[in-house]
Amino acid sequence: MRLHRLEITAFGPFGTTQTVDFDTLSTAGLFLLHGPTGAGKTSVLDAVCFALYGSVPGARQGPGTTLRSDHAPADTLTEVLLDLTVGGRRLEIRRSPAQPRPKKRGGGFTTEKAQSTLREYDPATRAWTGLSKSHQEIGEEITQLLGMSRDQFCQVVLLPQGDFARFLRADAEARGKLLGRLFDTRRFAAVEERLAELRRAAAHRVEEGDARLLALAHRMAQAAAGLPAARTPVEG
Structure with missing residues (x-):
C-alpha cells in the first residue's frame, strides 16, 4: 500500500481542511511525523484508518466521543479523503461520519448521515x-485488498497507537495467522501440507512393510521349530 494524498476537514483538532502530500514526503525515502503533544500526529493516523475502515482505533471512537473538530465552523462538515495505491490499483476513498449540521430551513440542527464513496483511477x-x-x-x-481487518491494521501498521505491544503479547496462533496474511504464506503452507501428506503415506507403507516382515519372521520361526505354519495371509 502506498499513500499519495490525505485531506482532513473538521476532523480531530483540525478545524479547517489540511492536506498531507505523501508523494512529496516520500521522495527522500523515509519521513518522520513529529510535533509537540496535541499537534495532531495521532489524528493524522486516525484519519488514514478512518478512510480505510470507517472507524478509528480503540476507544477513540467509543461512546461519548466524536470525530468532529470542536474548532470547525458549524457549516463545515467533517470529511476525510485518502488517495492511495493498493494491490496495483489507484483508489480514492472519501468518508464522513454521522454528524450534526445546521438545518437548511429554519433554525437548529439536523443529523447528516455517514457517507462513503470509492473511486478508481484509470491510467x-x-x-x-x-x-x-x-x-x-x-x-x-x-x-480484501489490504489483507487485514481494522484491528489487524491497527496492531501492525499504526505502531504509535501502542497496539503493536498487544500484537507482541498475542498467542502464537493469533500472530501466526496475522503474519501469514501479511506475507502471503499460503504457498509455503501448501508445500508444508504436501510434505506432511507424503510423510504420512510413507509412514503407512513402512508400517505395512513391518507387519509383513513380522508375519514372515513368525512363519519362519514356526517352520524351524517343526510346527505347522499359521495361516497368516501375507502379501507378496
Missing part, C-alpha cells in the same frame, strides 16, 4: 470512475 483514460457508495462494499473491498 488509460486519465479519469476517475465511481465504484461504490456502500459502506459495506467499500469495507469489504479495502479489507
Whole structure:
C-alpha cells in the first residue's frame, strides 16, 4: 500500500481542511511525523484508518466521543479523503461520519448521515470512475485488498497507537495467522501440507512393510521349530 494524498476537514483538532502530500514526503525515502503533544500526529493516523475502515482505533471512537473538530465552523462538515495505491490499483476513498449540521430551513440542527464513496483511477483514460457508495462494499473491498481487518491494521501498521505491544503479547496462533496474511504464506503452507501428506503415506507403507516382515519372521520361526505354519495371509 502506498499513500499519495490525505485531506482532513473538521476532523480531530483540525478545524479547517489540511492536506498531507505523501508523494512529496516520500521522495527522500523515509519521513518522520513529529510535533509537540496535541499537534495532531495521532489524528493524522486516525484519519488514514478512518478512510480505510470507517472507524478509528480503540476507544477513540467509543461512546461519548466524536470525530468532529470542536474548532470547525458549524457549516463545515467533517470529511476525510485518502488517495492511495493498493494491490496495483489507484483508489480514492472519501468518508464522513454521522454528524450534526445546521438545518437548511429554519433554525437548529439536523443529523447528516455517514457517507462513503470509492473511486478508481484509470491510467488509460486519465479519469476517475465511481465504484461504490456502500459502506459495506467499500469495507469489504479495502479489507480484501489490504489483507487485514481494522484491528489487524491497527496492531501492525499504526505502531504509535501502542497496539503493536498487544500484537507482541498475542498467542502464537493469533500472530501466526496475522503474519501469514501479511506475507502471503499460503504457498509455503501448501508445500508444508504436501510434505506432511507424503510423510504420512510413507509412514503407512513402512508400517505395512513391518507387519509383513513380522508375519514372515513368525512363519519362519514356526517352520524351524517343526510346527505347522499359521495361516497368516501375507502379501507378496
